[in-house]
Amino acid sequence: xxxxxxxxxxxxxxxxxxxxxxxxxxxxxxxxxxxxxxxxxxxxxxxxxxxxxxxxxxxxxxxxxxxxxxxxxxxxxxxxxxxxxxxxxxxxxxxxxxxxxxxxxxxxxxxxxxxxxxxxxxxxxxxxxxxxxxxxxxxxxxxxxxxxxxxxxxxxxxxxxxxxxxxxxxxxxxxxxxxxxxxxxxxxxxxxxxxxxxxxxxxxxxxxxxxxxxxxxxxxxxxxxxxxxxxxxxxxxxxxxxxxxxxxxxxxxxxxxxxxxxxxxxxxxxxxxxxxxxxxxxxxxxxxxxxxxxxxxxxxxxxxxxxxxxxxxxxxxxxxxxxxxxxxxxxxxxxxxxxxxxx
Numbered sequence: 001x002x003x004x005x006x007x008x009x010x011x012x013x014x015x016x017x018x019x020x021x022x023x024x025x026x027x028x029x030x031x032x033x034x035x036x037x038x039x040x041x042x043x044x045x046x047x048x049x050x051x052x053x054x055x056x057x058x059x060x061x062x063x064x065x066x067x068x069x070x071x072x073x074x075x076x077x078x079x080x081x082x083x084x085x086x087x088x089x090x091x092x093x094x095x096x097x098x099x100x101x102x103x104x105x106x107x108x109x110x111x112x113x114x115x116x117x118x119x120x121x122x123x124x125x126x127x128x129x130x131x132x133x134x135x136x137x138x139x140x141x142x143x144x145x146x147x148x149x150x151x152x153x154x155x156x157x158x159x160x161x162x163x164x165x166x167x168x169x170x171x172x173x174x175x176x177x178x179x180x181x182x183x184x185x186x187x188x189x190x191x192x193x194x195x196x197x198x199x200x201x202x203x204x205x206x207x208x209x210x211x212x213x214x215x216x217x218x219x220x221x222x223x224x225x226x227x228x229x230x231x232x233x234x235x236x237x238x239x240x241x242x243x244x245x246x247x248x249x250x251x252x253x254x255x256x257x258x259x260x261x262x263x264x265x266x267x268x269x270x271x272x273x274x275x276x277x278x279x280x281x282x283x284x285x286x287x288x289x290x291x292x293x294x295x296x297x298x299x300x301x302x303x304x305x306x307x308x309x310x311x312x313x314x315x316x317x318x319x320x321x322x323x324x325x326x327x328x329x330x331x332x333x334x335x336x337x338x339x340x341x342x343x
Contacts, residue, residue: 128146
């Protein structure tokens with residue numbers, strides 16, 4: 001049996017964060033079979049007592065990630081904590097986050113990220129943006145593998161007693177719970193979402209599904225004023241089942257788009273964060289992104305119509321890209337196995 005300490009984001013309210021953890025741990029179990037996993041919050045890297053350090057060092061390996069671990073809310077990491085970790089460290093599918101309008105990282109925050117990465121035996125990041133950030137701050141390119149977001153491979157569970165109609169189905173998601181910049185763009189976001197939904201209702205008699213990723217989003221839904229909109233609030237693996245059965249998704253939360261991609265459902269991505277653009281670039285579909293400053297110009301509706309009309313093309317494109325990402329994961333897992341065999 002392999003004993004794994006797993007440090008990850010601990011937000012149980014955010015479906016994306018929950019999905020990342022489930023996906024990572026499923027990948028580990030599928031790769032290594034009999035494993036025992038100890039869960040630890042990412043805050044462990046900022047502050048950990050002697051008992052926690054002993055617990056970590058009693059395991060075989062430490063896996064950090066995936067998700068937006070390189071984020072100002074979690075920084076700086078404590079170099080003393082990092083130095084106290086004696087087992088191999090694997091950074092797995094992590095990302096660097098900088099939202100629109102947010103400050104740059106302070107030097108000590110950047111330094112702590114680099115310090116952690118230099119201690120790691122393997123580094124796998126979710127996008128080229130994160131790799132570029134790391135290499136710009138001193139890491140060698142050959143030490144950083146771009147493997148993609150683990151949530152792409154989140155398992156899919158069929159929900160009980162959840163029925164969907166036969167009409168065209170459009171999914172929506174907003175990022176209202178965690179992004180402080182929403183208020184600045186609220187009028188444009190709400191208008192463009194409502195206008196796009198109304199167009200599909202008027203022209204296709206579409207059913208509109210709101211894909212809840214955080215309970216805080218409920219506080220803004222009344223502003224959409226979309227008639228008969230159905231709220232989907234299921235465990236994330238069941239939510240993915242719904243994603244696969246939609247015809248088009250318009251998402252803001254990064255993992256609404258990641259899971260849409262994993263479910264092979266075309267999705268337009270509202271870029272409130274550079275990571276949204278980076279994910280679209282990683283799946284070779286930068287045209288799926290709509291910038292916030294374009295929303296007033298009907299850019300969302302136009303992009304949604306374009307993607308909808310070409311949805312068969314995107315479904316096939318997503319399928320092919322997923323196969324290539326899976327190969328990246330297999331290659332990275334082989335490196336993990338080699339590392340563990342050396343223990």
